[in-house]
Amino acid sequence: MVERRERARRTTMNDVARVAGVSSASVSYALTGAPGVSDELRERIRAIANELGYRPSLVAQGLKTGRARSIGLLLADISNPFYTEIAASAVAAAGDEGYEVLISHVGLGQDTDGDDDGEREAARLAAVARAHIDRYTSGLMLTSLLASDRPLLEELRRTHVPVVQLYRRVPGEPSDWVGIDDHAAAADVMNHLIATGRRHIVVLGGQRSSYASTARATGFVDTLRAAGLQPANPDQGLWAGISRRSGYERAHELFAGDTRIDAVACGNDLIALGVLDACRDAGRAVPDDVAVTGIDDMSFASVGPLQLTTVTVPREQIGRRGVQLLLRRIDGNSGPPVEEVLPHRLRVRDTA
Amino acid sequence: MVERRERARRTTMNDVARVAGVSSASVSYALTGAPGVSDELRERIRAIANELGYRPSLVAQGLKTGRARSIGLLLADISNPFYTEIAASAVAAAGDEGYEVLISHVGLGQDTDGDDDGEREAARLAAVARAHIDRYTSGLMLTSLLASDRPLLEELRRTHVPVVQLYRRVPGEPSDWVGIDDHAAAADVMNHLIATGRRHIVVLGGQRSSYASTARATGFVDTLRAAGLQPANPDQGLWAGISRRSGYERAHELFAGDTRIDAVACGNDLIALGVLDACRDAGRAVPDDVAVTGIDDMSFASVGPLQLTTVTVPREQIGRRGVQLLLRRIDGNSGPPVEEVLPHRLRVRDTA
DNA sequence: GTGAAAGCGCTAACAC
DNA sequence: GTGTTAGCGCTTTCAC
Numbered sequence: 122m123v124e125r126r127e128r129a130r131r132t133t134m135n136d137v138a139r140v141a142g143v144s145s146a147s148v149s150y151a152l153t154g155a156p157g158v159s160d161e162l163r164e165r166i167r168a169i170a171n172e173l174g175y176r177p178s179l180v181a182q183g184l185k186t187g188r189a190r191s192i193g194l195l196l197a198d199i200s201n202p203f204y205t206e207i208a209a210s211a212v213a214a215a216g217d218e219g220y221e222v223l224i225s226h227v228g229l230g231q232d233t234d235g236d237d238d239g240e241r242e243a244a245r246l247a248a249v250a251r252a253h254i255d256r257y258t259s260g261l262m263l264t265s266l267l268a269s270d271r272p273l274l275e276e277l278r279r280t281h282v283p284v285v286q287l288y289r290r291v292p293g294e295p296s297d298w299v300g301i302d303d304h305a306a307a308a309d310v311m312n313h314l315i316a317t318g319r320r321h322i323v324v325l326g327g328q329r330s331s332y333a334s335t336a337r338a339t340g341f342v343d344t345l346r347a348a349g350l351q352p353a354n355p356d357q358g359l360w361a362g363i364s365r366r367s368g369y370e371r372a373h374e375l376f377a378g379d380t381r382i383d384a385v386a387c388g389n390d391l392i393a394l395g396v397l398d399a400c401r402d403a404g405r406a407v408p409d410d411v412a413v414t415g416i417d418d419m420s421f422a423s424v425g426p427l428q429l430t431t432v433t434v435p436r437e438q439i440g441r442r443g444v445q446l447l448l449r450r451i452d453g454n455s456g457p458p459v460e461e462v463l464p465h466r467l468r469v470r471d472t473a
Numbered sequence: 474m475v476e477r478r479e480r481a482r483r484t485t486m487n488d489v490a491r492v493a494g495v496s497s498a499s500v501s502y503a504l505t506g507a508p509g510v511s512d513e514l515r516e517r518i519r520a521i522a523n524e525l526g527y528r529p530s531l532v533a534q535g536l537k538t539g540r541a542r543s544i545g546l547l548l549a550d551i552s553n554p555f556y557t558e559i560a561a562s563a564v565a566a567a568g569d570e571g572y573e574v575l576i577s578h579v580g581l582g583q584d585t586d587g588d589d590d591g592e593r594e595a596a597r598l599a600a601v602a603r604a605h606i607d608r609y610t611s612g613l614m615l616t617s618l619l620a621s622d623r624p625l626l627e628e629l630r631r632t633h634v635p636v637v638q639l640y641r642r643v644p645g646e647p648s649d650w651v652g653i654d655d656h657a658a659a660a661d662v663m664n665h666l667i668a669t670g671r672r673h674i675v676v677l678g679g680q681r682s683s684y685a686s687t688a689r690a691t692g693f694v695d696t697l698r699a700a701g702l703q704p705a706n707p708d709q710g711l712w713a714g715i716s717r718r719s720g721y722e723r724a725h726e727l728f729a730g731d732t733r734i735d736a737v738a739c740g741n742d743l744i745a746l747g748v749l750d751a752c753r754d755a756g757r758a759v760p761d762d763v764a765v766t767g768i769d770d771m772s773f774a775s776v777g778p779l780q781l782t783t784v785t786v787p788r789e790q791i792g793r794r795g796v797q798l799l800l801r802r803i804d805g806n807s808g809p810p811v812e813e814v815l816p817h818r819l820r821v822r823d824t825a
Numbered sequence: 826g827t828g829a830a831a832g833c834g835c836t837a838a839c840a841c
Numbered sequence: 842g843t844g845t846t847a848g849c850g851c852t853t854t855c856a857c
Contacts, residue, residue: 134836146836180532181833181836184834184835186836191608199560202554205557205578212578222577223575224578226560226561228561256531256535420552424717424749424750425752425753425779426779483850487851495827497850497851498827499828501851502826502827505852511827530851533851536833537832538851
C-alpha cells in the first residue's frame, strides 16, 4: 500500500522568511521567543507568519531536536473506563504545558484465564511503545505492565526515554510510579466482607503476572487467613483476565460447582461487573445470596440500580501527577525514582 | 520549559550502510523492498540491520514523504465507552495495514445545557486536529462533529487531509461517513414506548448542534406526532449535553416539575444512565413509574441489575469500515463520498 | 545493480 | 542584531 495523493504544500518557515525579507533563522528566533531579533522585527515576523497561516512542522522540528513534544499514553484496553478517566485528566494536565497526549490502545489483559506468562502481551506492548519512540515521543506513560515487561522497561531506560508507570508497575523498576497501596485496598474490602458475616469467599484476583493484581490477591488472602479463613476457591483459581467476560466465565463455573459461595472479592471493577452478570444469570440475589466487590470505582460501577461496593481511587490525581512526574523527567531531572502512593477509600454501596 | 536531556543516539540507516559497506540508498532499497538491489545484497543488509537493532525513524521518513503512517482518531470524550469500543476495532483494522492509530481525547460535548453554539468546542477540536496534521498524520477519523465544525472540515479538504466521519457527521460535507439511520433508530424506540402504553414522554435529545442528535430528536418527535402526541417537555428543553451528569440534571428538574412523566427517551445511552441515576434519587421505579431508553448500546448499558432498553449498533463494524474507507482515501482514491448506513436494532431490556 | 547527492523544514552554531 | 550554513535521517532522482 503506497501513499500517492500529494498534499497541498504547507506554508514553511522559508515562505515566511521570504515575505519578511529575512532569513529563516530570524523567523525561528522570532517565533520561538529566542533572543537574537529586535522586538520590532519579531513583531513584524509574527504578523506575517500569522497572516500566512504558518504553522511550524512538528516533524521537521522533531527531526532536528529529537523530540516531538508529545506524550504517549499506552492503555492496556481503551474500553476499560477506569483508565480512560485517568487519560482524560492526563490530557488536561499535559495540555497546560503544551504537550499533546497521544493515546494508544494496546489491546491486552483480556484473556480469560489471566494465566498466560505474558510473552505475547509483552511483545505487543513493546511494539506499541516502539511505534511511539520511532515517532520521537517525549515520554511514555504506561498503565499495562506485567512482570514480563521488564526487558522493555530496560530498553527504555537504556535509550533514555522518560517513563512513568501509572497504577500498575513492575517491582524494582527504577522509574517513577504513581498508584495506590493495592495490598491495603484489598485488605479493606476483605475486612468489610468478613465483618458483614461472609464466610465462603471466592477471590478473583486479576492477572497473575501483574504486580497490582498479585498485591491485591495477597491482600485478600492474607486478610482471610488472619481471620482464620481460606479462599473458597483453590489457589490456581485465584486468577482471571482483566475483563467482564473473564469475570463472568469464572463466576459461572464457580457458581455451578459450589452453592455455598456467599461472596466474590474481585481484583477490579471490570471483573466484578462480569460476576454481577453471572449472578443475574444464575439467579443469585446480590447481596443477599452473594456479595460482590470490586476495586477502582470507575464511573460505571455505580449507575442507577447498579451500585457496586468497591474501593475508590483518585483517578484525576493519578493522571495529573503522572504527567507532572513525566514532565520533570523530560526536562532532564534525573533524581531517584519517585513512588507516589495515593489514598484509597472503601466505598460500601449495594453489592456487599 | 526546555527539553534538555540528550537521547542515546539511535542506530541510523547510515550506520547500517557503513557496516554493510554500501550506500544508504542501497539500505533504503533493501529494507523497503524496492527494486534496485540484488537479492543477495538485500538479504545481507537485512541481516545487518536486524543485528544492529535498526529501526527506521518515522520522523525522518515523515519529513521526506509528508506522511507519518499514522491515523488520528479524535474522540469527543474518551470516557464515553461507546466510542472507545469503536476505537478498539479501528486500532485492530489499522494495525493489519501497518498503520498506527493515535487517539486524542478532545474533551467535548459534556456541557449541561447542550445548547452552546459550538464556537468554543469547534476551536478545541480544530486545535487537536492541527496537532495531528502538524505531525503529518496520514488521515483523520472524526467522531465529535457539530455543525460549527464545517470550517474545519473545509480546511481539511483544502489541505487534502483524508477524513472520515464516524457516526456523527456534518450534513452536506463531501467526505466519507459511516453510521446509522438516526431518525429511524429514534423512531423505533419511540414506537416501542408508545406501543407499551407510555403517554407522557420526555425527549432528551443531545446536543442541538449535532446532526446525529437532531436527527434522533426529530425521529422521536415525528413519531410522537404521528401518534397524536407531543413531547412532555417544551421544545427548548429537548437538548442535553452528551453526558451522564447532564442527563441526571435534566431529569432531576423535569421530575421535580411534573409527576405525570412516564417515560424519558434519550439521545444516547450516557444521557439515559444519568436519567436512571435521577430516577433512583427521586424514588421513581423503572420501568413501572417511568420508562427510560437510550441509543448506542454501549457495553455498560447492560450490567447485572442494570439493563437499559436501547438501540444496538454495530460498533465493531463502524471502526473497521471507517478505517477501510480512510485507507482508500489515503491511497489516493478520489471517488465520490461514501455514506455507509449500518443496520441498527431495537434492544428491549428492562427499563422500557 | 549500485552509489552520489539533493532536499524535506527546521534549529543552532557561528560569522559578520 | 541578523544572516549563513550545516546537519537531523530518510527517500529518490540521476549517473555510472
